[in-house]
Amino acid sequence: MKENCKAWRFYYIKKHELDEAIKNWENLIRTFRQNLIQGKYQPILDDVELSSHLPWFISVAMFIVPLGSEEQNHILLIEKLINILFENEYKYKSHFSDQDSDKELHHEIKREIEECFIEHIVFLRNKNFHPYKSLLIEACQKAPAFMYSVKVSFEAEMERKNEPQSIWLLWNMLAPDVKKLAQTEMNVRYSGIETDSVLLLKDMLYSGRKWQGHIDESRYISGGANAILQFAEETASNSYVFEGLASLIHYFPTLFFNKGISILANYFDKNSSIISKRLNTAYYLEMSIQHYLQVENLGSLPKEMFNSCMILLNGVIETGSARAYYLREHLIRSRKIEV
Known part of the structure; x- marks a missing residue:
């Protein structure tokens, strides 16, 4: 307890009185340890509060709990x-005063x-x-x-x-x-x-992670790819989720492109401003669609995929992207829809 802590008094003691106080303190610690080992203390957890216990020592009890x-x-x-x-x-983040320092x-x-x-x-x-x-x-x-x-x-x-x-x-x-x-x-x-x-x-959605393109990263993320897609399917109306899925499509197209691009197109249809809300969303989309159209799939496209790419490219063009404009023209002029 704060009010019973004898350590606070050492600052005011000088010379031989200080030596005596330190000796008494060491005896007190030794007795405490012996009583603790013998199980003589029963914790009263309801009494543990920052108002009554020293913050610097409040975490010590946690260290002696066995895993x-x-x-x-x-x-x-x-x-x-x-x-x-x-x-x-968050309690003391606003209106902080010196009186709150102990709390x-x-x-x-x-x-x-x-x-x-x-x-x-x-x-x-x-x-x-x-x-x-x-x-x-x-x-x-x-x-x-x-x-x-x-x-x-x-x-x-x-x-x-x-x-x-x-x-x-x-x-x-x-x-x-x-x-x-x-x-x-x-x-x-x-x-x-x-x-x-x-x-x-x-x-x-591991948004902001610095992926290096290592095979271990793909193996690591593949274990939760379906769960992430389901998560995004329910929550991509949030622009942070939308951007997060776009980044995963960009970095892991094999795992996320086919289903993910459809999810994003559906949410863009409902909210045409969602691409412009986050800084990197447009970049992720245009780069991943470019990779898909110019590297992964050079032939005809399923109708749903064609429509999804078209919808998202239209959205990226609205942000001022010349690359998205040329990709859309390529999509219209050079790609057939599978019958």
């Missing part, structure tokens, strides 16, 4: 600390809690993330920046372990709640939960 522990007190402790992090994520978690504390939680999630991947599954799902709405960071770190660890199936296990678990984020067109001019929601939403 995979099924003890109820251990589970409740981790849930309590993660929920404190959730509540703290806000320092970024180093957040990082420690986050890294420890990721270790638990990695360990529990073969148990469908039980007992923290609901906590992960809740984070999509309450703390999207935290969830984004957990997702990226988890995926990096699974790539290192060569377990792509675990990546898609987490992805599919989060997808229903992230779809709710895509139901509204978000404004990201200001920082806050809306900006972080966009960050998480875009990462569900």
Whole structure:
């Protein structure tokens, strides 16, 4: 507890009194450790709050919880600390004052809690993330920046372990709640939960990732291609999802072009301004359609594919693209529709 912390008093003590105080403090720590080992302390989790406990020490308790522990007190402790992090994520971003400094978690504390939680999630991947599954799902709405960071770190660890199936296990678990984020067109001019929601939403379609064209990337993304297409089919009215699918079509045409181009054409038909809403959408579309028409398919086109390409090229032309104009002329003059 803050008010009982004797460490605060050391600053005001001098000379021999300081030596005595340090000795008493070391005895207190030694006694505490012995009592802790003997199980004499029973945690009262409802009392753990930033108003009563030192933020710099609040994460320490999480480090002593064994990975995979099924003890109820251990589970409740981790849930309590993660929920404190959730509540703290945006609470003091506006109207911040010096009085709030003790209540806000320092970024180093957040990082420690986050890294420890990721270790638990990695360990529990073969148990469908039980007992923290609901906590992960809740984070999509309450703390999207935290969830984004957990997702990226988890995926990096699974790539290192060569377990792509675990990546898609987490992805599919989060997808229903992230779809709710895509139901509204978000404004990201200001920082806050809306900006972080966009960050998480875009990462569900791996938008902004720097793909190198390596065969391992295609093998990695192929495990979730159908799930991503289904996700986009339901949510591509959101311009970030629309741009994300366009980028995947561009980088992984074998996996996404045939079905993805039809999905985007259908949504463009409903909202003709959606291409111009995001900076890179037009580029992704014209480049992927050019590759398809001039490299992948030099013959006649199915009617649906012809129409989808025509619809999207018309949209890209509206952004001022000369390349899209010439592609459309090529499509009209040089391609037959399959009967």
